[in-house]
Amino acid sequence: MIERFSPPATLPVMHIDTITSPELEWQQEALCAQTGADFFFPEPGSSVREAKRICGMCPIRAACLAYALDNDERFGVWGGLSEKERLELRRVSR
Numbered sequence: 092m093i094e095r096f097s098p099p100a101t102l103p104v105m106h107i108d109t110i111t112s113p114e115l116e117w118q119q120e121a122l123c124a125q126t127g128a129d130f131f132f133p134e135p136g137s138s139v140r141e142a143k144r145i146c147g148m149c150p151i152r153a154a155c156l157a158y159a160l161d162n163d164e165r166f167g168v169w170g171g172l173s174e175k176e177r178l179e180l181r182r183v184s185r
C-alpha cells in the first residue's frame with residue numbers, strides 16, 4: 092500500500108490516495124512518505140530547500156523524477172526538482 096500526496100493547490104485539504112499498482116512499487120522507498128508532503132508542496136514563494144535536501148538522500152530519486160516527467164506533474168518537488176526546474180528540463184529536452 093502506498094500513500095500518494097496531492098498538492099494542496101489542487102485540493103482544498105491534503106489528500107491521500109492509495110495506489111496499489113505494481114508499476115508504482117518503487118514509491119514504497121520514498122523518503123517523503125516518512126516526512127509528510129508539506130515540504131514538497133510549499134506555499135508559493137516558499138523555500139523548497141528542505142524538500143531538495145530530502146530528495147538528495149532518497150534512493151528512488153531518478154525513478155521519482157522520471158515518473159513526474161512522464162506524468163506531467165505540475166506541482167511540488169519531485170525527484171529533487173522544483174516545478175520551474177522540471178519545466179526548464181522539459182524545454183531544453185525538446
Ligand code: SF4
Pocket residue numbers: 120121122123124131145146147149150151152153155156168169170171
Ligand atoms: S525523490 Fe524526493 S519527492 Fe521523490 S520520492 Fe524521493 S523524497 Fe519523495
